[in-house]
Amino acid sequence: MALPPALPMPMPGPMMHDPLALSMDLVYTAIIFVLSIVIFLRTHELYDLTKHKGIGYLRQAFLLFGLAYAFRFLFRLISVTGLQHELYLPRQLFHPTMFAVMGVLSTLALFYLAYSTGRFRMRHGHFLMLSVGVSVAVSAIAFLTRSPFLVFLFELALVVAMIVGIMVKGDDGHRRSHARPLYLLIALFWLLNLVVIGPLRWVPAWAEAILFALSLGVFFVIYSRVHKWTR
C-alpha cells in the first residue's frame, strides 16, 4: 500500500506577540522619542549662549535616551513579529548588535545625565574618555557574550553609583529643585524598560502600561520645565 505523501514540515513562525502591547509600546516610544528630541532642540539656544557644560550634558543625555528608546522599540518590533526572518537578519548577529547599540547609547546617556548634575567633578577630557570607553567596552562584551543582561547589570551599578553620589554629596547649599529625583527616575525607568524586552520578556500588559504611564509622566514633567524656561 502506497504511503500518503509526507506533510511538509511546518516552518517556524514568528513568536507570539500581543498586538495591543506592541501598539502601546509604539505610542509610548514615539512620545518619549519626540519629547527627548524637543528637549534637545529647545535647549539649543541656552547652550549656544552660555556653553554651560551642565546644559550641554543634559541635552546630550536626552538625545541619547531618545535614540536608545527608538532602538529598543525597533529591537522588540523586529524580534517579536518575526520580521528578522523576513529581512534575512541572522539572529546570532541581529540580537547582539542591537544590544550593543542600545548599550552604548543608554550607558552614555546615563553617564551624561549623572555628570550634568555637577556632582561628579572630573575634567571634560577624562570624563569623555571614561564614559565612551566604558560604554563601548560594556557593549563589546555584551556583543561577544550575546548577553543583554550584562548591559542591564552594568547600568544598574551605574544608577546605584548615581544615587549614592547624589545622596552623599548633598545639596551644595543650593535650593532643592527636585530635578535630581527625576533624573534618577528616568534612569530607573530605562532599566525597567530593558527588563521588559530582556530577561522578563513576557511582562503582563497591565504592568507594562503602568511602567509606561509613570515613565511618560516623568518625561512630561521634565519637558514642561524645559518649556517654561525656553518659551
Next chain:
Amino acid sequence: MTTRKRDRLEVIHDILRIVRDHSNSIKPTPLLRYSNLSSRSFSEYHAELLAKGLIKEMEGRKGRKYITLTDKGFRFLERYHMILGFIEDFDL
C-alpha cells in the same frame, strides 16, 4: 558684610551689561576697571567672550579699540534670568 565670589555666568553678565550701559561702545581699559576683575581674569573673559561671539572689537577713528555687543551678546542679556532659572531648576 560678607562677600561672595561671582560665578562665571554672573561675571559674563556683568561685563556685557557694562558694555550695553555705555551706549554699546567702551574701551577695554575702562571696561576692565568697571568689571572689577584682575587684569589676568579680565583677559581670559575677554578672550572667551570674543570666541563665543558675545562681543566684538571695533576700531575707532584714531585706531583705538572699542568693545561692542553682538546680537548674541544682546540676546544673552535678554535671556540671562531665564538661563539662571533653567540652571537652578535643573540642578545643573
